Amino acid sequence: MDFSELIQLRFGANPEAGLLRTFAIALAIGLLIGLERERHAEPVAGLRTFGLTGLLGAVCAMLAEMYAFPWLLAAGVLAVGGMTVTAHIHDRAARADPDTTTTVAIMLCFGLGALVWGGYAEIAAPLAIVVTSLLYFKPELKGITEGLGRRDLVSILQFGVLSLIILPVVPDRGYGPYGALNPHRIWLMVVLISGVSLAGYLALRMVGPKHGAALVGLLGGLVSSTATTLTYSREARESGSDTRLSALVILLACSVVFGRLAVLCAVTAPALLTGLWPLLLAGALPLLGAAALTWKHMGEQGPPSMPEVGNPTELRTSLSFGALYALVLVLAAILSNEVGAGGLYALAAVSGMTDVDAIALSGMQLLGLDQIGGDEAITVIGLAVLSNTVVKAATAVAVGGRALGRRITAGFGGSALAIVATLLWVQANGAAS
Structure with missing residues (x-):
């Protein structure tokens, strides 16, 4: 079964609409997480970066399946993480906080985008909400641990x-x-x-x-x-x-x-x-x-x-x-x-x-x-x-x-x-x- 037949089997009679819906969900997940990160002063990765990362995760998952190259997903998540770490290093003089949370969040965003392509949007969407909640409620979580x-x-x-x-x-x-x-x-x-x-x-x-x-x-x-x-x-x-x-x-x-x-x-x-x-x-x-x-x-x-x-x-x-x-x-x-x-x-x-x-x-x-x-x-x-x-x-x-x-x-x-x-x-x- 070639890739076009696989797409036809997955999305039915209207594969174009199915593809667009998949990529839209991956983009929405990235935008949701990025919206929280955008609240921070001078964010290393914000709304646009996270939105693109979610989309990139879905695209990499599609290409990995299309060309039977599963290592593409690992390469993609490593590249995203590496670029974020590089941005942190470049910005170290202006920021005392290394902000490793953003690095982990953006790698998770990539993975959630890949999950959407794999047909697990019902799992990826709630996980995105959990990730966003953990990022947003940082002061409350810190207060809990201190207590x-x-x-x-x-x-x-x-x-x-x-x-x-x-x-x-x-x-x-x-x-x-x-x-x-x-x-x-x-x-x-x-x-x-x-x-x-x-x-x-x-x-x-x-x-x-x-x-x-x-x-x-x-x-x-x-x-x-x-x-x-x-x-x-x-x-x-x-x-x-x-x-x-x-x-x-x-x-x-x-x-x-x-x-x-x-x-x-x-x-x-x-x-x-x-x-x-x-x-x-x-x-x-x-x-x-x-x-x-x-x-x-x-x-x-x-x-x-x-x-x-x-x-x-x-x-x-x-x-x-x-x-x-x-x-x-x-x-x-x-x-x-x-x-x-x-x-x-x-x-x-x-x-x-x-x-x-x-x-x-x-x-x-x-x-x-x-x-x-x-x-x-x-x-x-x-x-x-x-x-x-x-x-x-x-x-x-x-x-x-x-x-x-x-x-x-x-x-x-x-x-x-x-x-x-x-x-x-x-x-x-x-x-x-």
């Missing part, structure tokens, strides 16, 4: 070990009763939980208390709603009668649990989310409503204290969750097959008192193994989050005192009643196939 301490960097490295080193070597097969123990899937869930918690932990560390109690509550709940509840319950007892700030943080932190469950469900059992979202929404809305009313009546408050949350990616923490998840998974499989739904529901209510994630993920996995139905999985999650909500409310009142209890009772009570009502509706009518 990270040694402990935070260790957290990121530990998460890398969990996800990139341990996960790939864990065997992917079922063991134990009913094949419920799949080490790879168990560790994948450890990575998923650690990743969600790490995102909240780093955001909490970078934001700190300076942006207000509401944000501390949301981010604290993303890391650990239990730890956040304990921290602010103690603060409520120390503060005396004015417990509004503590109530606001606790209500918001506990409402985030439902958002976490939605994320876990979307990742591990997306088909279940259609039936699960009414339960999650019913549980979260009373807490959010009570938090909104508390916030409305709050006066001027000082900065809140930081919740006492640990590093969610520490190996001990990860192993503890993995062991708990494996235990709950085995018990859930045995109870589901030997005792029936009643035994599984009892396990959900008991295990949910200390940890919602493990039993919720167990229910989602059993659903994936066709050992339980969708309505049973929803009931398992609902009972777990119901018992968890009740325990955290009782903990807040016991630690924080009656003044705090009066401010959170409506939110927690409304959430518990809404969960019970939704579970009764599920049992009566069904919510998932």
Whole structure:
């Protein structure tokens, strides 16, 4: 097949229009990145240079394919990079900053243009937006890195070990009763939980208390709603009668649990989310409503204290969750097959008192193994989050005192009643196939 036949096959009956569209996309990608670079004073490479570079990448890719000379692409990207470096050297006297970022960006622009010719415009365009965003948000990214301490960097490295080193070597097969123990899937869930918690932990560390109690509550709940509840319950007892700030943080932190469950469900059992979202929404809305009313009546408050949350990616923490998840998974499989739904529901209510994630993920996995139905999985999650909500409310009142209890009772009570009502509706009518 010669090149003209290949073009005909790729672009159909109107190859000229297809060629023009391809080159237009490559040019647009270059112009997008170049538009950001043009903002800088005396740029080595700006709008025109980047636009031409994107176009050059597509042309070089076409010529490499036309003449069966793949080295042309490598020569092109090296030439573009070399010219940019030469321009930097020539301009060194006027610029203290070598601006190596522009060199990398222009080489990426060339590569993205080549990707467009290869038929990957749907990938090249989002990548161009990512590249432009990284260039544009330099001050914000620098501020983030400056806000990270040694402990935070260790957290990121530990998460890398969990996800990139341990996960790939864990065997992917079922063991134990009913094949419920799949080490790879168990560790994948450890990575998923650690990743969600790490995102909240780093955001909490970078934001700190300076942006207000509401944000501390949301981010604290993303890391650990239990730890956040304990921290602010103690603060409520120390503060005396004015417990509004503590109530606001606790209500918001506990409402985030439902958002976490939605994320876990979307990742591990997306088909279940259609039936699960009414339960999650019913549980979260009373807490959010009570938090909104508390916030409305709050006066001027000082900065809140930081919740006492640990590093969610520490190996001990990860192993503890993995062991708990494996235990709950085995018990859930045995109870589901030997005792029936009643035994599984009892396990959900008991295990949910200390940890919602493990039993919720167990229910989602059993659903994936066709050992339980969708309505049973929803009931398992609902009972777990119901018992968890009740325990955290009782903990807040016991630690924080009656003044705090009066401010959170409506939110927690409304959430518990809404969960019970939704579970009764599920049992009566069904919510998932």
